[in-house]
Amino acid sequence: MKAVVMAGGEGTRLRPMTANQPKPLLPVINRPIMEHVLRLLKRHGFTETVVTVQFLAALIRNYFGDGEELGMSLHYATEEMPLGTAGSVKNAQDALRDERFLVISGDALTDIDLSDMVRFHKKNGAMVTIGLKRVPNPLEFGIIIVDEEGRIQRFLEKPTWGQVFSDTVNTGIYVMEPEVLDHFPPGQSVDWSSDVFPKLLQEGAPLYGYIADGYWEDVGTHESYLKAQADMLSGKIDVEIDGFEVSPGVWVAEGADVDPEAVLKGPLYVGDYAKVEAGAELREFTVLGSNVVVKEGAFLHRAVVHDNVFVGPSTNLRGCVIGKNTDLMAGTRVEEGAIVGDECVIEAEAYVSSDVKIYPFKTVEAGAVVNTSVIWESRGQRNLFGPRGVSGLVNVEITPELVVRLTSAYATSLKKGAMVTTSRDASRAARTLKRAAISALTASAINVHDLEASTVPVARYETARTDAVGGILIRTTPGDPQGVDIMFMDEDGCDLSQNAQRKLERVFGRQEYRRAFPGEIAELSYPPRVVETYSRDLVGCVDIGGVRDAELKVVLDCAGGVGSLVVPSVLGRVGVDVLTRNNALDEASPTETLAERMRDLQRLGELVSSSRAAFGVRFDPVAERISLVNETGKLISDDRALLVMLDLVAAERRGGRVALPVTTTRVAEQVCRFHGVEVEWTSTSQDVLTKAAAAPDIIFAGDGRGGFVIPEFSKTVDGVAAFIRLLGLVARTRLTLSQIDERIPEAHLLRRSVPTPWAAKGSVMRHIVEEAGDRTIDTTDGVRVVEEDGRWVLVLPDPAEAVTHVWAEGPDTDSAQALLEQWAAVVERVGA
Numbered sequence: 001m002k003a004v005v006m007a008g009g010e011g012t013r014l015r016p017m018t019a020n021q022p023k024p025l026l027p028v029i030n031r032p033i034m035e036h037v038l039r040l041l042k043r044h045g046f047t048e049t050v051v052t053v054q055f056l057a058a059l060i061r062n063y064f065g066d067g068e069e070l071g072m073s074l075h076y077a078t079e080e081m082p083l084g085t086a087g088s089v090k091n092a093q094d095a096l097r098d099e100r101f102l103v104i105s106g107d108a109l110t111d112i113d114l115s116d117m118v119r120f121h122k123k124n125g126a127m128v129t130i131g132l133k134r135v136p137n138p139l140e141f142g143i144i145i146v147d148e149e150g151r152i153q154r155f156l157e158k159p160t161w162g163q164v165f166s167d168t169v170n171t172g173i174y175v176m177e178p179e180v181l182d183h184f185p186p187g188q189s190v191d192w193s194s195d196v197f198p199k200l201l202q203e204g205a206p207l208y209g210y211i212a213d214g215y216w217e218d219v220g221t222h223e224s225y226l227k228a229q230a231d232m233l234s235g236k237i238d239v240e241i242d243g244f245e246v247s248p249g250v251w252v253a254e255g256a257d258v259d260p261e262a263v264l265k266g267p268l269y270v271g272d273y274a275k276v277e278a279g280a281e282l283r284e285f286t287v288l289g290s291n292v293v294v295k296e297g298a299f300l301h302r303a304v305v306h307d308n309v310f311v312g313p314s315t316n317l318r319g320c321v322i323g324k325n326t327d328l329m330a331g332t333r334v335e336e337g338a339i340v341g342d343e344c345v346i347e348a349e350a351y352v353s354s355d356v357k358i359y360p361f362k363t364v365e366a367g368a369v370v371n372t373s374v375i376w377e378s379r380g381q382r383n384l385f386g387p388r389g390v391s392g393l394v395n396v397e398i399t400p401e402l403v404v405r406l407t408s409a410y411a412t413s414l415k416k417g418a419m420v421t422t423s424r425d426a427s428r429a430a431r432t433l434k435r436a437a438i439s440a441l442t443a444s445a446i447n448v449h450d451l452e453a454s455t456v457p458v459a460r461y462e463t464a465r466t467d468a469v470g471g472i473l474i475r476t477t478p479g480d481p482q483g484v485d486i487m488f489m490d491e492d493g494c495d496l497s498q499n500a501q502r503k504l505e506r507v508f509g510r511q512e513y514r515r516a517f518p519g520e521i522a523e524l525s526y527p528p529r530v531v532e533t534y535s536r537d538l539v540g541c542v543d544i545g546g547v548r549d550a551e552l553k554v555v556l557d558c559a560g561g562v563g564s565l566v567v568p569s570v571l572g573r574v575g576v577d578v579l580t581r582n583n584a585l586d587e588a589s590p591t592e593t594l595a596e597r598m599r600d601l602q603r604l605g606e607l608v609s610s611s612r613a614a615f616g617v618r619f620d621p622v623a624e625r626i627s628l629v630n631e632t633g634k635l636i637s638d639d640r641a642l643l644v645m646l647d648l649v650a651a652e653r654r655g656g657r658v659a660l661p662v663t664t665t666r667v668a669e670q671v672c673r674f675h676g677v678e679v680e681w682t683s684t685s686q687d688v689l690t691k692a693a694a695a696p697d698i699i700f701a702g703d704g705r706g707g708f709v710i711p712e713f714s715k716t717v718d719g720v721a722a723f724i725r726l727l728g729l730v731a732r733t734r735l736t737l738s739q740i741d742e743r744i745p746e747a748h749l750l751r752r753s754v755p756t757p758w759a760a761k762g763s764v765m766r767h768i769v770e771e772a773g774d775r776t777i778d779t780t781d782g783v784r785v786v787e788e789d790g791r792w793v794l795v796l797p798d799p800a801e802a803v804t805h806v807w808a809e810g811p812d813t814d815s816a817q818a819l820l821e822q823w824a825a826v827v828e829r830v831g832a
Contacts, residue, residue: 007106008054016341131173136759233267411444427590445516460493550731560586561621609633625706650675665747683781
């Protein structure tokens, strides 16, 4: 059999280490990752190998040559342009026509038993066998479910936490029959996991998964790169280390000169011809490359130092990576997670702080402090984007410097000369940070239409209505006056999709920002009559027939937010008797605590009851969501408010579909079915819900948290539009909100959040699928298990916190509680 080693990737997440060398050549214990892969292949009898190359291909060819030194025969298939994981193998089809072959990544460290995997493939008569491995965090990989015989049932490439249904992931190691390459055309970018395998599975081809017991680490991040070094030194992987074990865990390569007065505490590795002077101290998991010089008084702990590096006297290196041919002068200090690229000079007494990246060929002056102001994410943050965009504490995690870099990354992903809208809430922090964002946009040749203080719905609507390609909105974090959220919008005014967020994160992580030439600096403008246009279009699109005749009285609370800038303009066009409160901007209190919200809702209820109003509405401070109070002054909970709105819309439209998140009570299905309306279930992500709401036959959407989409006007969540829609519905139905609420069946939906370590989340979801057995499961978001009697439970990992959420619904509270206890216990047991 032949083998194919895929070595064409750029390794962008590993920059600056891969800024000037391909990822497969990164050294792990002084050998390129790809050399470890080739040695594994040879050990299992794969001596004839095809290497697919694209990024810096000449460097790989020059290093490995024809493979003679390794006792192998290497051939190269070069891609003129990136062809994807499958397209790159297709590019080598001429050498793979005769017999089955094995495909393996050139940048993953593993000792998986390839011979046993081939035997498994032959035994099952598979067309494709995929090597699988169970990992703690499956987000960056393709997850896969197999049956008892190993046949693949389902897979999903790079899921969100809500899509995780297993911790068994695709290792990128495949055994294939040659006819697989006939299933897609040459010369195109094609991926195995997202293009070829789903098609083969749909056609019923025999696809099998081989769950491997060996070691496997995808060296795709700086953390995993350091982990791979430590794992090899700890003996967790069956691989040959080139050197002599002079004491337990202390490996010294040929020609190295280690002074007896040096302190060495293994496991660690000293490369060939390295020199360690007296008084130097090397601690656990330190790796020195070839020809490294470590002077007296230097201290290294978990530091990976590439070839030809000079480590000066009294230097302190902890948990960092130092690129080849770099000089670290006396007294230099490099902290945890920092990466110094190739051929840099860090002069005496300079300080490089945690997680800082210094690209190749740079000089840091003596005594300079390269501090946390250049870090693109705070330490411990798992993802840049959370449920509300990019969030953090003002002037601690979200600083003007970070906003400039983040906005510059966003601008770099857009074409020069494009237009972006910017807006903010009433807070001074948001105003300050928005100015930083505007500066970064115009400096990157992006024109800006600034809406100044604006509601979220107006910002979204103006972005979608104009030629803007996106928007940035900065608001105070709901419930936290010390926090701020930076929300990015696409050309439709919706939140960026998961793919767009990942693209922005990659640009941000590389810190490669575009700057405009002086003549390209873009313009800042303030579009006129934005609120007037919004109000006119809203009243023109939403049916308000019957409102004037009904002579309704309503009470509104604008929460001291930017809704007070819009609501009066809209009400002036409707013709309704309105009592308003908190109808002025309050810069000092741009958000509300839960206690403040409940206090104001109680006051709103009292006003509704005493004034004999039809109902009351309280907007959140950015007028994106609403809370309802019925005519008696009683608060309608968010989940009941969704059912009330749903019943009103469905009764009037009698046809079409509504979009609801999977966490919604199934009473919504009963309501819709009664009125001849269908339900489309979506994930809990707002960008997915709004995307579903854009379908032509969707008549309504809601998220169960006070957010409603009124599709005839806008495809995004809009509190003001929801209020106007409700106003028309109540006027025409001639029923009170309490009467509508009473005719809707009671829901028994319970929820619990179970603390779950990040490393256990994938395992939790796999065990949930296994515990489900023959029950019906739905993986639209998380894993929803349906019992035979109709009860259901939904298990959903939180994307931003170390918890897993569990929902359970039954015909009564007791049965729902029992179901919740049963499945929460499973999550607790596995996550313990």
